[in-house]
Amino acid sequence: MSDHQREAKKKRAIKSALLLCLAALSLSSCAGGRTAGEHIADMPHWMGGLPADAPPRRGSPEYDAWMAKRAQDAARPKTNQQPK
Secondary structure, three states: OOHHHHHHHHHHHHHHHHHHHHHHHHHHHHOOOOOHHHHHHOOOHHHOOOOOOOOOOOOOHHHHHHHHHHHHHHHOOOOOOOOO
16 A cells, blocks of 8 residues: 555545544534523623523513513503603
8 A cells, every 4th residue: 555545544534533523522412402592592691692681581480470570560550651
């Protein structure tokens, strides 16, 4: 086997190993049961996550309490509104 053939074989082996590592990393990220958006939402705001004043996620108990408070605020009479 010539040197050129050995080098080509080494490059193929390295590429195959790299592809296998990337595939394993991709599959392991799926094992958490969370979507990519959920991972991003849990990041701090300075890293690109949701801001601190963002509403809670729909379907969570915090969301239900938040919506109930909004409904109460909407039903409350607005006494200090300016006439148009």
